[in-house]
Amino acid sequence: MITEAQKTTIATELFRLAGNGKRKTEQFKFSQVELAVKLGVSNGTVSNMIAGKWQNIADSMWRKVQATLKIDLNWKTAETSNFRLLTELLRKAQETQLTAAISYDAGIGKSEAYKAYERNNDNVIYVECKNYWQTKSYIKALLNACGIKAEGTKEEMIEAFISHVMTLENPLIIIDQMDKLKEGAFDLFMDLYNDLFRCCGCSCLREKDYQRGEN
CATH class of the missing domain: 3.40.50.300 (P-loop containing nucleotide triphosphate hydrolases)
Structure with a gap:
């Protein structure tokens, strides 16, 4: 089961990449539409994850986004x-x-x-x-x-x-x-x-x- 804390981590990364707007700006790497294409999910799913509207988003969808973005929920990268x-x-x-x-x-x-x-x-x-x-x-x-x-x-x-x-x-x-x-x-x-x-x-x-x- 994906915990609320883990969902927050994933949603925070989505916001960092695309913000909360539909259009790409210099501040963000992607628009929400571009990020949805990269993730292979709908734009609505990305928008709802960022906005905190999580009620109808299945754990399997969270796992897909986590895996595609390679978000490690349990480890931190060591700068060797x-x-x-x-x-x-x-x-x-x-x-x-x-x-x-x-x-x-x-x-x-x-x-x-x-x-x-x-x-x-x-x-x-x-x-x-x-x-x-x-x-x-x-x-x-x-x-x-x-x-x-x-x-x-x-x-x-x-x-x-x-x-x-x-x-x-x-x-x-x-x-x-x-x-x-x-x-x-x-x-x-x-x-x-x-x-x-x-x-x-x-x-x-x-x-x-x-x-x-x-x-």
Whole structure:
């Protein structure tokens, strides 16, 4: 069961991301509509969570929002030396529109640093890749991370993503666990890199021993 305190934590994070208005402002990362798309829930659900109208919101919906935003209700992030190093690398990549590839051993907190950076900085697009993704799944994840509804052909979705990123100030794309991508989705990265060169920073994370073409 989701407690009232946990609901308050989730609602507070929603307000931090989108405020209590329907339109995006410079103060917030998303509009409520964009945040609803990112979460895969209705705009009404987001609005009611923020407004404290919780009576008709099922625990399953709270869990979905918590999981999508990666809100940890029981743990706090420790700023280790690795965490601070990765945060600084991401900051430089975002400020200077550079691409940084990170490859290191599993279990040192790379993904946690990435997620924290996305939560705490504007115009950061974070996706965590899955083994089962095909190219279209990857494109949809990129759009959802931006709060854009994923619809149309692959080409239309790619163009929509590129057009959106070009409108952002100092955007940063974070591709976590990139080694899980299959051939087509992996190769799409180079197309995005070429189209967004010098107008977008990018950071890609993979496990240390990954080699392209391994099964």
